Amino acid sequence: MTDLESAISLAVKLHAGQTDKSGKPYILHPLRVMLSLDGEQDMVVGVLHDVVEDCTTGHGDILALFGEDVWSAVMALTRNPVETYEDFILRAKANGIARRVKIADIKDNMRPGAEHLLPRYEKALAVLLSA
Template sequence: MLFRQEDAQAIENALGLAVRMHQGQRDADGAPYILHLVRVMMRCKDPHAKQAAVLHDILEDTSATSEDLLANGISPEVVQTVERLTHLPGVSYGHYIESLSCDPIAVEVKLADLEDNYSIARVKYREDHRAHDASRLERYILTHRFLIGDLELDQYRSLIGQIKR
């Protein structure tokens, strides 16, 4: 894929910011968290989606704010998508997904995030977390089906509401 110079620079800028802000964070297996963000970014095609992908957890998992992103040269459009991808405390998962489903770039990123999260290469069997892991995977699969159009909103709402946490 060929990128315009300004898109390539914007992706590099977003990646650099993500590396700095997620420094020292690890995933459940102890791997640097930035690897998840890069895998999600690599699944995306659109240059704006690539930027949002590498930043999709920055507002949830770091001290960064939307204003910080803007001050670091992230475009307002990408910041808006990152905000949509941020699951705010007190908002149900279903409502969070519904709210981002109106933004095609956010959908592209969320699908890539879900695909990385439920990749068989990343899912570990943990005896003490079986029920939680099973419900989490079920939630990811239902969300994926909704975002690609296989489930109507009312079906999604009904099914996601039945999943035990």
């Protein structure tokens, strides 16, 4: 099994039973993020980007299964409850993989129904897309 296949399998298992705000299976969001990315490593991080924050897995599991680069990117995409959203975005921007995945994540989150969050997402995208 490839790392991408393992990551998809793990994400499906860990997000099982979770739904988004519209009642659809939550796993559809990480899968959409993954599919919008290029390169296996980015896609692995894309499908795993919410597992530490939203599921019962520990970050050590990601490190053991997928290695340092994937672990570092997933951790950069895992928000610390005591940091501001702006600091979180800056931390994600500092990791190349995390930056690309966060851009894809925000674009997916800007789907209809999240209009109240558009200013926040637009500001975050501007930061992530800046040099």
